[in-house]
Amino acid sequence: MVKDITGKVILNNNVGNNIFLLCLEAEEVEEVYPGQFAMLSVGDEYDPFLRRPMSIFKRDKNRYYFLYQVVGRGTHLLSKKRNKEEIKVLLPLGNSFPNLNKKENVLVVGGGVGIAPLNFLVDYYKDQVNFYTFIGFSSFVSEEVYLDLKKYSREFVISSEDGSIGYKGKILDFIPKDLNTFDKIISCGPSQMLKLLVKRVEDKDRVYLSLEERMGCGFGICLSCAIKSKDKVLHVCKEGPVFCGTEVIWDE
Amino acid sequence: MVKDITGKVILNNNVGNNIFLLCLEAEEVEEVYPGQFAMLSVGDEYDPFLRRPMSIFKRDKNRYYFLYQVVGRGTHLLSKKRNKEEIKVLLPLGNSFPNLNKKENVLVVGGGVGIAPLNFLVDYYKDQVNFYTFIGFSSFVSEEVYLDLKKYSREFVISSEDGSIGYKGKILDFIPKDLNTFDKIISCGPSQMLKLLVKRVEDKDRVYLSLEERMGCGFGICLSCAIKSKDKVLHVCKEGPVFCGTEVIWDE
Amino acid sequence: MNNLEVRIGSLIFKNPILLASGTCGNGREINKFYDINGLGGFVTKSITLNPREGNPPPRIWESYAGILNSIGLENVGLQKFLEEEMPFLERLSTNVIVSIAGEKKEEYYEIARNLRGCKISGVELNLSCPNVEGGGMLFGIDKEMVKEITKKVVKEIGKPVWVKLTPQAKDIVEIVKAVKDAGGEAVVLFNTFLGLAIDWKKRKPVFKRIFAGYSGPAVKPLVLRYVWEVYEENLLPIVGCGGIVSFSDVLEYIFAGASLVQIGSANFRDPWIGERLVKEAFKYFEKERVMDLIGIAHKNYKEVEE
Amino acid sequence: MNNLEVRIGSLIFKNPILLASGTCGNGREINKFYDINGLGGFVTKSITLNPREGNPPPRIWESYAGILNSIGLENVGLQKFLEEEMPFLERLSTNVIVSIAGEKKEEYYEIARNLRGCKISGVELNLSCPNVEGGGMLFGIDKEMVKEITKKVVKEIGKPVWVKLTPQAKDIVEIVKAVKDAGGEAVVLFNTFLGLAIDWKKRKPVFKRIFAGYSGPAVKPLVLRYVWEVYEENLLPIVGCGGIVSFSDVLEYIFAGASLVQIGSANFRDPWIGERLVKEAFKYFEKERVMDLIGIAHKNYKEVEE
Ligand SMILES: Cc1cc2nc3c(=O)[nH]c(=O)nc-3n(C[C@H](O)[C@H](O)[C@H](O)COP(=O)(O)OP(=O)(O)OC[C@H]3O[C@@H](n4cnc5c(N)ncnc54)[C@H](O)[C@@H]3O)c2cc1C
Ligand SMILES: Cc1cc2nc3c(=O)[nH]c(=O)nc-3n(C[C@H](O)[C@H](O)[C@H](O)COP(=O)(O)OP(=O)(O)OC[C@H]3O[C@@H](n4cnc5c(N)ncnc54)[C@H](O)[C@@H]3O)c2cc1C
Numbered sequence A, B: 001m002v003k004d005i006t007g008k009v010i011l012n013n014n015v016g017n018n019i020f021l022l023c024l025e026a027e028e029v030e031e032v033y034p035g036q037f038a039m040l041s042v043g044d045e046y047d048p049f050l051r052r053p054m055s056i057f058k059r060d061k062n063r064y065y066f067l068y069q070v071v072g073r074g075t076h077l078l079s080k081k082r083n084k085e086e087i088k089v090l091l092p093l094g095n096s097f098p099n100l101n102k103k104e105n106v107l108v109v110g111g112g113v114g115i116a117p118l119n120f121l122v123d124y125y126k127d128q129v130n131f132y133t134f135i136g137f138s139s140f141v142s143e144e145v146y147l148d149l150k151k152y153s154r155e156f157v158i159s160s161e162d163g164s165i166g167y168k169g170k171i172l173d174f175i176p177k178d179l180n181t182f183d184k185i186i187s188c189g190p191s192q193m194l195k196l197l198v199k200r201v202e203d204k205d206r207v208y209l210s211l212e213e214r215m216g217c218g219f220g221i222c223l224s225c226a227i228k229s230k231d232k233v234l235h236v237c238k239e240g241p242v243f244c245g246t247e248v249i250w251d252e
Numbered sequence C, D: 001m002n003n004l005e006v007r008i009g010s011l012i013f014k015n016p017i018l019l020a021s022g023t024c025g026n027g028r029e030i031n032k033f034y035d036i037n038g039l040g041g042f043v044t045k046s047i048t049l050n051p052r053e054g055n056p057p058p059r060i061w062e063s064y065a066g067i068l069n070s071i072g073l074e075n076v077g078l079q080k081f082l083e084e085e086m087p088f089l090e091r092l093s094t095n096v097i098v099s100i101a102g103e104k105k106e107e108y109y110e111i112a113r114n115l116r117g118c119k120i121s122g123v124e125l126n127l128s129c130p131n132v133e134g135g136g137m138l139f140g141i142d143k144e145m146v147k148e149i150t151k152k153v154v155k156e157i158g159k160p161v162w163v164k165l166t167p168q169a170k171d172i173v174e175i176v177k178a179v180k181d182a183g184g185e186a187v188v189l190f191n192t193f194l195g196l197a198i199d200w201k202k203r204k205p206v207f208k209r210i211f212a213g214y215s216g217p218a219v220k221p222l223v224l225r226y227v228w229e230v231y232e233e234n235l236l237p238i239v240g241c242g243g244i245v246s247f248s249d250v251l252e253y254i255f256a257g258a259s260l261v262q263i264g265s266a267n268f269r270d271p272w273i274g275e276r277l278v279k280e281a282f283k284y285f286e287k288e289r290v291m292d293l294i295g296i297a298h299k300n301y302k303e304v305e306e
């Protein structure tokens, strides 16, 4: 059941260049799965008007974590929220990552704040699945951002474009050459990265991507978030945000 | 010089039925006089759009106090501000109360949050002037609201319509019968109260009133705050907010 | 009779709160949040004869206290609508108004014919589509066209017909007269306003079609002005729509002359808004009837001025 | 030549940032906050031949991200304006545009004659007043009237004449053509939109005159739409005005086709906004010229679409 919960800020730290880690304390909502997202209200008044979609970065009982980058007015307002301030959060929304089987080998590839849903995924399946995690940033991020991913992955590689953390370069330069050895490949990040990644995998049905599109509502009533699939229109908030590599087309 | 200072909330207490006492810490601005007001920005985004006019309740070096009542969206937002949050404040604006002479006998009459500018006045002249202060509220207010007025007045009377504090009734029922004994009469409050008060004074030029009108800017460029005087239009933010009893007409 | 009840034309609404077309799906999605039978009614997403994919992204863009949208009438088309949505809609116990759109006149009529037998309260004509036969001008800005389409749909459907006006029409009152002459039961004021946003980083229009539909709190005073003007003409009941986000907005519309209101963009921010407004209406109208207060501001204004 | 410089008609502006009529007094008040000579220019509060008291309170009301005003052209009248304001205005080293309003045609001409000898850059015709001779309709919605008044003022004044349009006109492009034919040098898009607010507690209109002028961020997408449309006609330089509160808004206007912009209501929130926008313009246009980017979104759009 989707709920509109009121979260109290208990942490809203700058953890990188314009990147923030937010933790909200609220009531415990049942059945929240990795890959799902929330719509965060950024203010009580009517400017800005819409809520902002954010992946769930981590969930710990009644605590919900979000990792976000300040890109515009809404995220700027979010970054100003202080402890004890309240934020309304509609969740859980969207589908989720596929169920992972015991002992599967899963390649996880994340770019920037796109690691948010991946973090939840790895945290969720940490005891059962073998994760090989590759994440890249444009510049420095502090350890809280990737601590879980590092701890719960068999292999963990981090890179940054300016070399300020991990290897220097884009993360796709560091992922394994042979992608056939993985049972599943799960990724989230800039669309350019996703596009290149999917290209490199032969069996597109082993790839799962979390996509973004501008959203009005987040629960299927406005039809803003449409993307074109092969033969039909898909809505990121309803049929997604997680799509199988076979569903997505990358022209334009 | 009018400045736009950024105040940090260091106190924002509920001190009565929908009444709040706000203290902002900011830079020290020169030459702020009793009767002047400020325009408080209630949010960084564009809804609500305008700032809100508020009388200065007290000024203590770099601390500015405001006493306000929650009546609409803007004051509601103000009441939600927590410690350390920032509020932009344009001040000082408007004229001020007339200079008071040493040992003058001054009658001060305040209704509701209209006591705000009167509090600053009494605090400012406390060592030199004999104040006879009469203030009324509709319901209970806590002591912080009238502490200064009580302390620095020769005579101090408080009333409330529901009797929950001081005498029960409207404050005009308790002011001295003979108003001719006072050198000046200074008042602020609901216009109905001001109207009745002015009626009872013979020499209208001994009465000074602080008036309100809806404001767009607070510094004379929008012409929203016009009130009709005998022969011309006056602007509350420029020629006021303090007007002499001779200037104001009360028809309509 | 309950105080919230509103009758317009041949329909009875248990309260004046409706949800607007294109902002509540086909009811099902909102019904997950609350029982939509508690509403006065709602209007389905506009359907067209054939399925439409809609416009390429971006389809939505935020402005100050308002949004611009360019959805492009994405919908499954009449056939699938009848198969997949109608059974749910027919089981509801509130007013369901089906919104119809088309690029050719004949499309409106064919849809109307197909809806004739359905258990729905009526239809709302969305005339804010470009008329492909008529050179791409909107149907809704041409009073002859409005009259012609409305008349024919009224005949074909045998149910109440509402016409949703576009604020782009040059003379709104003329259009309302046309609707009245053609047998429409009410006018809905308004569909979205034409607006533009420039992506200043890319230095080009945000939307592929340049202009987009502007809605949200920002448009409220503009729509209210026309509600007032149309009410003064005393032609047809008015359904007010534009920028409602709070109960005081609802009251402004009713007092200005709207018999019913539709909530649009606000559903995106708060899916429960419809239910909440109904609750507030119950409280506010405890001792007065909505029907007695429609347009009350006109009376009060005249009394003061005289 | 500095990158910010904009020439339109016979005038040179050191930058494209102006303040709008009625929102910056007569310059003096804003000059207390910063040196207004740093602006591209500003437009004085509209003056009328005779002094006007303006409307009774309330004169201003807030809506979502916008305001409604009903000031009623309060001003001291031509004579006092010439005596009390002109000496200050004539000493300024930026463009001063004097806004003229009237309820009769002859009033415009008489004011123009009186301004002929003054050291000002030009005048802006505020045609959003009801024409008392013509039955109370706005001058600005009638293209013949616009042409007639503009032509005569151009002749009387011998200085650049701008015409400020009202969005209430039914065909904006027609009005721009009329201004061009009459010898106007630019059009200003727009004066305020007609809007309504109801005081729901009192159950009547907020304003004595029922309708009021709507401005602020809420109107921006509506005005931008017309800036785009008028620019496409390639008739006259456009001065954009409506809802500008940030530098990205300024860019949206310039890219959509405005040569200059005017800042209105935003001055009320932040008296320093003009100075701040000029500073941001200096930074943004370090390597490019404003003049080369006016209307650039049209070019970029066409390139993508072809
Ligand atoms: C399912 C989903 C999950 C997301 N998860 C995260 C996350 O975990 N961390 C994170 O930093 N970002 C995430 N995003 C992107 C994030 O929603 C946008 O960066 C954010 O909405 C920008 O808001 P703004 O007000 O700062 O930007 P503005 O550009 O001012 O926003 C204006 C409008 O555009 C929308 N918008 C702008 N950019 C995007 C975008 N990339 N995607 C969707 N809507 C956008 C906003 O929601 C808003 O409605 C996610 C997006 C989606 C769709
Ligand atoms: C010079 C001056 C000094 C004031 N000092 C105080 C004070 O010390 N304490 C206090 O509680 N109130 C004071 N007021 C009144 C206070 O400004 C309003 O109560 C407040 O602006 C209401 O804002 P809102 O958003 O809550 O109400 P809303 O009704 O939502 O406000 C909508 C708009 O109307 C304006 N407005 C509403 N009521 C008033 C009003 N009475 N006067 C002026 N503008 C109004 C608002 O500023 C805003 O622009 C003063 C007013 C003036 C003019």
Ligand SMILES: Cc1cc2nc3c(=O)[nH]c(=O)nc-3n(C[C@H](O)[C@H](O)[C@H](O)COP(=O)(O)O)c2cc1C
Binding pocket: A216, A222, A223, C020, C021, C022, C023, C045, C046, C067, C069, C071, C073, C099, C126, C164, C190, C191, C192, C213, C214, C215, C216, C217, C219, C241, C242, C243, C244, C262, C263, C264, C265, C266
């Ligand atoms: C995303 C979106 C989609 C819409 N789709 C339709 C539609 O299909 N048919 C229609 O008649 N109106 C449509 N509208 C217009 C709304 O029904 C409504 O008239 C308008 O948004 C004004 O109301 P609001 O300000 O409350 O949103 C749509 C509006 C939005 C924002």
Ligand SMILES: Cc1cc2nc3c(=O)[nH]c(=O)nc-3n(C[C@H](O)[C@H](O)[C@H](O)COP(=O)(O)O)c2cc1C
Binding pocket: B216, B222, B223, D020, D021, D022, D023, D045, D046, D067, D069, D071, D073, D099, D126, D164, D190, D191, D192, D213, D214, D215, D216, D217, D219, D241, D242, D243, D244, D262, D263, D264, D265, D266
């Ligand atoms: C309080 C107020 C007074 C105004 N007075 C005038 C005026 O005297 N003459 C005029 O041409 N426009 C006047 N305007 C309109 C503005 O100049 C401007 O066109 C309009 O407000 C839109 O710009 P904005 O959205 O930036 O405010 C006034 C606007 C406001 C808000």
Ligand code: FES
Binding pocket: A214, A215, A216, A217, A218, A219, A220, A221, A222, A223, A224, A225, A226, A235, A236, A237, A238
């Ligand atoms: S965001 Fe509204 S339908 Fe997907």
Ligand code: FES
Binding pocket: B214, B215, B216, B217, B218, B219, B220, B221, B222, B223, B224, B225, B226, B235, B236, B237, B238
């Ligand atoms: S409030 Fe703007 S002139 Fe007084």
